[in-house]
Amino acid sequence: MTTVQTALKKKGRKNGKRWTIHLFPIPALIIYSVFVLYPILAALTYSFYSFKGFSRESFVGFDNFVTLFTTEPYGSMFTNAFKHNLLYFGLQMIVMNGLAFILAFVIYKKVRGAEFFKIAFFLPRLLSVIVVGFLWKLILNPNFGTLNMLLGKLGLEELQRAWLGDPNTALISIILVNCWFGLGFGVLIFLAGFQSIPGELIEAAKLDGAKGMTMIRKIYLPLMIPSIMIMTVLTFIQSFEAFELVYAMQGSMGEPYYSTDTLAVFFYRLAFGSSTSGSSDAIGLGSALAAVLFFFILICTMIFLKFTNKKEVEM
Amino acid sequence: MKNSSMWSKPFYYVLVFAVATISLYPIFLMFLSSFKTSAEIFKNPLGLPTHFSLDTYRTLLSKVPFDQYFINSVIVSVTSVVLVVIFCSLAAYYIARFKFSWNNAIFFIFLLGMMIPIKLGIVPLFILMRDLGLINSLWSLIFMNIATGTPLTVLILTGFFKTMPTELEEAARMDGAGNLRVLWSVLLPLMRPALGTVVIVNFIAAWNDFFFPLIFITEKAKMTIPVGMLSLFGEHSADWGSLFAGLTLASLPMMILFFVASKQFMEGLTAGAVK
Amino acid sequence: MRKMTKYLLLFLFAMLVTFVLAACSDNGNDSKADTDEGTSENGETASEEKVKLTIGSWRTEDVAKYEKVIALFNETNPDIQVEFNPTKNTEYNTVLNTSLQAGEGPDIFHLRPYAAGLKLAEAGFVEPISDINGLDQYSEDYLAASKGTDGEQYGVPLNISSTQFFYNKKIFEDQGLEVPTTWDEFIEVNEKLLDAGITPIAMGTKEGWLLSLTHGIVGAGVLDGNTFADKLVTGDKDFTDPAFVESIEAMNDLKKYFPANSEGLGMDDIRTLFAMEQAAMFPLGSWEIPVVNELNADLDYDFFPMPSKAGNQTVTTWVDGSFAINAKSKNKEAAKTFLEFLTTKEFGELFVDEFKMISAIPGITSDDKLLSELSKAVESNSTPYYWVINFVSGDPTTKTVLETELQGMYLGEVTPAEVAQKLQENAETSFEPFK
Missing domain, CATH: 3.40.190.10 (Periplasmic binding protein-like II)
Structure with a gap:
């Protein structure tokens, strides 16, 4: 692959002001650094201090991190929440991204009414998470919710349950609502990916007699790697940062009985206290948890990007 | 290809219809319920409302300065989206098309923002906004939308810049085009699907954000729709019809904008970037 | 085509400029307001x-x-x-x-x-x-x-908030029920309602705060109001006390009087059940009165203070x-x-x-x-809601532990004795008299 740089070099000094290219990333970098990086880094330093109420007391080194993993109930809350995040990721990859890929392919293949379907799939994504949580709480309501009523009409009474009150179904219900919410975005990304595949490649493959599964395996899948990569990284990060919907549907306690707790909800509880009983003493612990979460996501993403970069180069 | 489409076409349609129904039903339920009374909603959640009247909407609109909220939301969202897309296109182009040794580092710094809850930094942020004199200014929201939208936008755009063939660009350079011109008139037009995606995503995020307005805006005249409507949850906790009307009002402008704008975006999508 | 893109871009740019200007002038007003404030702070401008x-x-x-x-x-x-x-x-x-x-x-x-x-x-x-x-x-x-x-x-x-049982007067009359004045009568009322096919208590266990609230009411019945509470807050009694464990067991025993699917019901659901006359009693706070009235203005209801095993009656207040x-x-x-x-x-x-x-x-x-x-009852026979008054420190707070563990109990994850044990462990780290 010839890079643009080599092209530039070949061209010599026709472009006298080549340094101006370095101005390109500056505006984004500045705003992003001031309003995201700086406050986060400032807050991360809290993880090395002990707190009493709102006042920072003394520098305690890694004490907060040690407490987080060795002291009960924090230790078991952490493992519990971590498992839920893993499930979040797994289910979203299979249900949401899997379905989105298929749907994008179907639309790409030009079903009639493609416009309508694209809009339909994407429409939930337009709603605010508060609205989404509220609507689904109503649909999943055990006594007057639509879902149980529908199951009743279909003669499936034994499937009726308190979806959000039963620890066995609460988390899965929330994750599926999240899939409902995020599906359209996945479809858009994958569709954009399919449509970026150069038409000549497909024509050439067809001329070579490729069809059906061979076509998908040899042409579509490899060329879809960039969009698959984007969706995987995004889903991974969003799964481990899962907060808004859980908070909107089950509050900051991960109810019932911590069965819907996630790391970010746990973090929120530590740093801001539960919403009704006032603030907690755990700003330091909360920051420590955020730091752990951060490094975990960072390392996983790095490994993942390394892996896919290699793949891309191989192609 | 023809053989396989014989059996797969019906299956395709069943699939897209099923998913579309599930996607649309809750939204339909929201519209429907806004015309019902609380008792109706609980006794017959699936049925149609017994009478149709816009009274709930009228009362709601007379209670909240919806037009003011709407104008604020439009100013914040449009400005944020235009700026974030311009800034991120520049940055992503730099990261994807040049091989300076620090490019991966820059890319990674941008990604960091997605990996940590921004809520963590809310106190330092508040102090920063106060010192910049941006409390109760729409600019505080615009800056936050740009900054928090940057990681995802850079990620998506960088990915798509990498898929663009270099030949066109090289040709343009041979014709003497500078960087900005290459980006503007060669690459970006090819990127319309991706641009459409990031515009939509950023617009939704900006439009629906309620955490930052909640913290940075205390004056009623500067509030945006989600925050203004959020108060309805408290005021009408028992009046479900009004609540649904409020939710509908909060979501409706976004949907209308989407329908109007989707033509543009979707055309971009179906036209196909590379012919 | 090129032309169109050009116009589109021009349009976008114009829009941007307009909005930036609009937002800027907004900002201008702000800074003006700031300086106004500044002068008034110095206090001297007459206007x-x-x-x-x-x-x-x-x-x-x-x-x-x-x-x-x-x-x-x-x-x-x-x-x-x-x-x-x-x-x-x-x-x-x-x-x-x-x-x-x-x-x-x-x-x-x-x-x-x-x-x-x-x-x-x-x-x-x-x-x-x-x-x-x-x-x-x-x-x-x-x-x-x-x-x-x-x-x-x-x-x-x-x-002042007070918690007590509200009851549907019409249902009580139809069933020939009297307002209970002792704990046993209270249980009897529940049993009769259950036999008549009426949900006795509108209660759900999905939201934790409802559980501590209900224990504030029901616990006072089992523990005889202030008798236990006074000793608890001084540290003379603690959560491992058999009487306290009994109060948790009583909470557990009430589950059969809750509506179907009570583990999935929250505040809005149980209020609706009571207001729509689908349940006879509603253990909640005084602040619910206007909300219930709004939901069903025709509802004929009243309250009764919690009758205790010793025959006293209390409303729980803070x-x-x-x-x-x-x-x-x-x-x-x-x-x-x-x-x-x-x-x-x-x-x-x-x-x-x-x-x-x-x-x-x-x-x-x-x-x-x-x-x-209700105001009269608050002045004459109230018992303090000690979960809010005394047990909101620690991380998580003792009140939170009560809520979570009661939820666990209703889901069959922990026994009442274990609930009491976990409360004690938590309170020993945060409640002064227990330390």
Whole structure:
């Protein structure tokens, strides 16, 4: 692959002001650094201090991190929440991204009414998470919710349950609502990916007699790697940062009985206290948890990007 | 290809219809319920409302300065989206098309923002906004939308810049085009699907954000729709019809904008970037 | 095609410029307002006599009511402009704490009761107001909700919340039931309702706070109100006491009287069940009266205090909120004037009439029969809601542990004895008398 740089070099000094290219990333970098990086880094330093109420007391080194993993109930809350995040990721990859890929392919293949379907799939994504949580709480309501009523009409009474009150179904219900919410975005990304595949490649493959599964395996899948990569990284990060919907549907306690707790909800509880009983003493612990979460996501993403970069180069 | 489409076409349609129904039903339920009374909603959640009247909407609109909220939301969202897309296109182009040794580092710094809850930094942020004199200014929201939208936008755009063939660009350079011109008139037009995606995503995020307005805006005249409507949850906790009307009002402008704008975006999508 | 893109871009650019200009001029107004404030702070400009106070609160449902309060206040204080700016209940703490930590925030704010709110005072965010007029009329118990460990008063108590059973009078009459006066009669009423195919108690266990609230009521029945509570708060009794374990077991035994799917029901659901006459009793707080009335104005209901095993009857009470002054407020004098207004009989009467809540000011009566009966019960036979008053420290708080573990108990994950054990372990780390 010839890079643009080599092209530039070949061209010599026709472009006298080549340094101006370095101005390109500056505006984004500045705003992003001031309003995201700086406050986060400032807050991360809290993880090395002990707190009493709102006042920072003394520098305690890694004490907060040690407490987080060795002291009960924090230790078991952490493992519990971590498992839920893993499930979040797994289910979203299979249900949401899997379905989105298929749907994008179907639309790409030009079903009639493609416009309508694209809009339909994407429409939930337009709603605010508060609205989404509220609507689904109503649909999943055990006594007057639509879902149980529908199951009743279909003669499936034994499937009726308190979806959000039963620890066995609460988390899965929330994750599926999240899939409902995020599906359209996945479809858009994958569709954009399919449509970026150069038409000549497909024509050439067809001329070579490729069809059906061979076509998908040899042409579509490899060329879809960039969009698959984007969706995987995004889903991974969003799964481990899962907060808004859980908070909107089950509050900051991960109810019932911590069965819907996630790391970010746990973090929120530590740093801001539960919403009704006032603030907690755990700003330091909360920051420590955020730091752990951060490094975990960072390392996983790095490994993942390394892996896919290699793949891309191989192609 | 023809053989396989014989059996797969019906299956395709069943699939897209099923998913579309599930996607649309809750939204339909929201519209429907806004015309019902609380008792109706609980006794017959699936049925149609017994009478149709816009009274709930009228009362709601007379209670909240919806037009003011709407104008604020439009100013914040449009400005944020235009700026974030311009800034991120520049940055992503730099990261994807040049091989300076620090490019991966820059890319990674941008990604960091997605990996940590921004809520963590809310106190330092508040102090920063106060010192910049941006409390109760729409600019505080615009800056936050740009900054928090940057990681995802850079990620998506960088990915798509990498898929663009270099030949066109090289040709343009041979014709003497500078960087900005290459980006503007060669690459970006090819990127319309991706641009459409990031515009939509950023617009939704900006439009629906309620955490930052909640913290940075205390004056009623500067509030945006989600925050203004959020108060309805408290005021009408028992009046479900009004609540649904409020939710509908909060979501409706976004949907209308989407329908109007989707033509543009979707055309971009179906036209196909590379012919 | 090229032309079209060009126009589109031009259009976008024009839009951007317009909005930037619009936003800038907005900003311009802001900075002008800032300088105005600056001069009034120096206090000398004659034109700036009107002081503006802002009030922060979690009571978004009370906007219209506070407008009436402010109008009454302005009758005597026309120079002080007041704006009531509530934040949604669940986000209030985050919003308030953030602005206070940055040295900003409303002039007056609604303080959460007891330890939760006093934490703000300890951090120095709240102005001591021991010197304002009108405080001496309140009972010590009520003042304690916003009295710091330093002995200073930090808030004016606003309203008393009480929890008890509400019951549907029509259902009770139809079934020939009397209001229970002993614990055994209470159980009997439940059994009869159950036999008649009526859901006895509208209660759900999905939201934890409903569980501590219900234990506040039911626990007082098993533990005979103050008899146990007095010893608990001094540390003479603790949560491993057999009597306390019995109170948790009693909570567990009540489950059969709850509606179907009670593990999935929250506040809105159980209120609706009671208001729609699908359940006979409703264990909840006085603040639900206006909401239930709004949902079904024709509902004929009343309350009964919790009957205990020893034959006493109690309602469980605490101060639900106080108003405090921001230590960084620029208008402390005006804010104090407003707080003094909150201690007057005129305000108390307006409050009871409009808010349909029990005022912390003594001797305020109400035209509403239910409310005035309830106020009487609060004054004559109340027991403190110790989960909020004494057990809201620790991380998680002891109250939170109660809520989570009770939820676990109802889901069959833990036994009542284990609930008591976990409470004890938590309280030993945070509750002074147990340490």
